[in-house]
Amino acid sequence: MKANLEVFSETLQALAEKDQQILAVTSDSRGSGKLVPFGEKFPDQIVEIGIAEQNLVGVAAGLAAMGKKAFAVSPACFLTARSLEQIKNDVAYSNNPVRLIGISAGVSYGALGSTHHSLHDFAVVRAINNLPVVAPADAFETEEVIKYAAATDEPIYIRFGKKNMPDLGQSLSPKFEIGKARLIKEGNDITLIGTGETVWPCLEAAILLKEKGISAKVISMHTIKPLDTTLLAELGATRKPIITVEEHSIFGGLGEAVSSYLFQNQYFVPFKIMGFPGEYTVTGSQTEIFEHYGISDKGIQQEALNLLKK
Known part of the structure; x- marks a missing residue:
């Protein structure tokens, strides 16, 4: 590491x-x-x-x-x-x-x-x-x-x-291209889209979800702009739930960019943006702050379970 x-x-x-x-x-x-x-x-x-x-x-x-x-x-x-x-x-x-x-x-x-x-x-x-x-x-x-x-x-x-x-591996997406997301893990029930340092907890959450019989796809959306709209169209067409996770405000970041594309193109899917809410942020280490706002393996797992229940 x-x-x-x-x-x-x-x-x-x-x-x-x-x-x-x-x-x-x-x-x-x-x-x-x-x-x-x-x-x-x-x-x-x-x-x-x-x-x-x-x-x-x-x-x-x-x-x-x-x-x-x-x-x-x-x-x-x-x-x-x-x-x-x-x-x-x-x-x-x-x-x-x-x-x-x-x-x-x-x-x-x-x-x-x-x-x-x-x-x-x-x-x-x-x-x-x-x-x-x-x-x-x-x-x-x-x-x-x-x-x-x-x-x-x-x-x-x-x-x-x-x-x-940690190294996320290259097997599923061996190439890196600006504007093209990396597929980190295949899955059929729900998609977890992270960016930067939030991709790893998404992958850990997918492992926890697998223990409950849920198959989660994990995406590294390393390019926030331009977005990989080809991939988003494919995900939207499945009508399966999507969660975005970012180390950023829930306003104006990855989640809003993804949801804007999906909904403006009539892909109506169960959707959740995970990030930092519009409030004074608590003080602590990155790990402590992530845990507080649910940007962790267990936090993402719980949001996935909640979304699937809906």
Whole structure:
């Protein structure tokens, strides 16, 4: 098990060895962004802006405009709030291919609390044109999306937490494509769609449901925008229940994106969005907060049972 952020750093180093145009631009995030090894290895390919996130995005956009492959690394809570105007205008509107890397996304670790939560980023970034949104679930998805980001000439927002994540495996979906979800586990009774670090508890919940004779399909919807609408149409046509699970507000994220597509295309299925409600979030570790809001194997299992009863 390894944190996706560590995989990001290792992949970026491997790419930078072969491509001097790759630059890491950071907002005092070498440590939290796992970029210390990168800076030691490539001192001429890292730019430290300091705690000035708006400048971070502006500088990265300028570098991208000059042909550099800029990876702008900053805590997601600040990157997608303080720097939103720069993301909208300097990056997306101006079509500068900045690789926006939001770290420590979702709920903050330790006692930093709501100021350091990033439970809004899917909602605000999804609303900006010309900006794909990706939340990798494991090392495989992380490595593949960073390779894609380094090769593309378009902007992208990629979101990472800090938790060590198990490998979900590649057997059912050996390829990684932007806008194409990964099938993690087959199932016929209900579908659990996770993104980022919530995919693993979905898989654990599927194991618990199997003990009760329920077959649950598990999907990693790593790309929030553009959505895999082909898969959603297939799921909707079965009329089987769907649960979405995200480390984000229930407003404006994965769940609302999926439900909007389904219902606007006349796929009326039993549906549940699992995420964080519109209230002051409790303080605690990620595990404690997840447990409190039911984003756990048992919590997802119970919601699945409730939905199937209806």
